[in-house]
Amino acid sequence: xxxxxxxxxxxxxxxxxxxxxxxxxxxxxxxxxxxxxxxxxxxxxxxxxxxxxxxxxxxxxxxxxxxxxxxxxxxxxxxxxxxxxxxxxxxxxxxxxxxxxxxxxxxxxxxxxxxxxxxxxxxxxxxxxxxxxxxxxxxxxxxxxxxxxxxxxxxxxxxxxxxxxxxxxxxxxxxxxxxxxxxxxxxxxxxxxxxxxxxxxxxxxxxxx
Numbered sequence: 001x002x003x004x005x006x007x008x009x010x011x012x013x014x015x016x017x018x019x020x021x022x023x024x025x026x027x028x029x030x031x032x033x034x035x036x037x038x039x040x041x042x043x044x045x046x047x048x049x050x051x052x053x054x055x056x057x058x059x060x061x062x063x064x065x066x067x068x069x070x071x072x073x074x075x076x077x078x079x080x081x082x083x084x085x086x087x088x089x090x091x092x093x094x095x096x097x098x099x100x101x102x103x104x105x106x107x108x109x110x111x112x113x114x115x116x117x118x119x120x121x122x123x124x125x126x127x128x129x130x131x132x133x134x135x136x137x138x139x140x141x142x143x144x145x146x147x148x149x150x151x152x153x154x155x156x157x158x159x160x161x162x163x164x165x166x167x168x169x170x171x172x173x174x175x176x177x178x179x180x181x182x183x184x185x186x187x188x189x190x191x192x193x194x195x196x197x198x199x200x201x202x203x204x205x206x207x208x209x
Contacts, residue, residue: 003029006039010047017047023061025050025068049174053088057181063088071173081173085180090125095132101139106131112149116157163187 007014020026026046029037049071053064070084095102109130113120120127137146167179 001039003037003039006043006047010044010051012047012051020047020050023065025061025064045174049178052178052181056185057089058185059088067177071177078168078173078176082167082176082180085177086184087125089181089184090129095128099135102131102135105134105138108134108146108149112153116153159187159191 001009003014003017006012007017010017017026021028026043029039029043031037046068049068050064053059053067054061057064059067067085067088070081073081097103106127109127110122113127134146134149137143163179163183167176167183170176170179
């Protein structure tokens with residue numbers, strides 16, 4: 001197919017496709033003449049992954065390139081492949097790591113992780129993000145909400161296990177990475193929405209109308 005058809009079928013503008021080609025995110029097509037090339041279904045699949053990384057995940061071109069390189073690395077263990085995709089989605093947060101309250105919160109998260117036997121890196125950004133939330137709760141005198149930490153962890157563990165089953169079943173590395181990106185970004189949005197609906201239902205059952 002020509003680039004115009006690739007654009008139509010993928011929903012990606014021609015200028016964007018040419019940009020991805022220049023940046024090396026999308027492999028070149030088969031030359032058919034001067035300034036012309038043919039593209040195939042592999043290019044369609046790659047464009048879908050690029051858009052998941054850039055549009056849904058909000059990754060920079062450099063970060064997307066790193067994830068795509070991992071996808072193309074032969075024999076890369078699946079755990080590391082998904083870790084590259086997951087890690088690329090993390091955003092830096094402003095925090096004071098020397099703040100005693102934050103350090104206590106992070107220690108609390110680490111204790112939870114060790115107690116549950118979760119094998120995670122000690123420098124995982126998610127540990128810092130969880131510490132941010134706990135420290136903020138305590139600063140607002142919401143200590144009773146912090147007691148729900150195990151409840152949150154139970155729900156997260158169940159969701160993570162099922163999500164991973166679905167992603168692993170795809171087998172194709174590109175589709176697995178796409179699942180991590182969309183599952184993390186859109187899955188969090190869906191989970192938040194369902195949680196709010198459940199809270200409304202629980203409030204209706206337990207509180208006067």
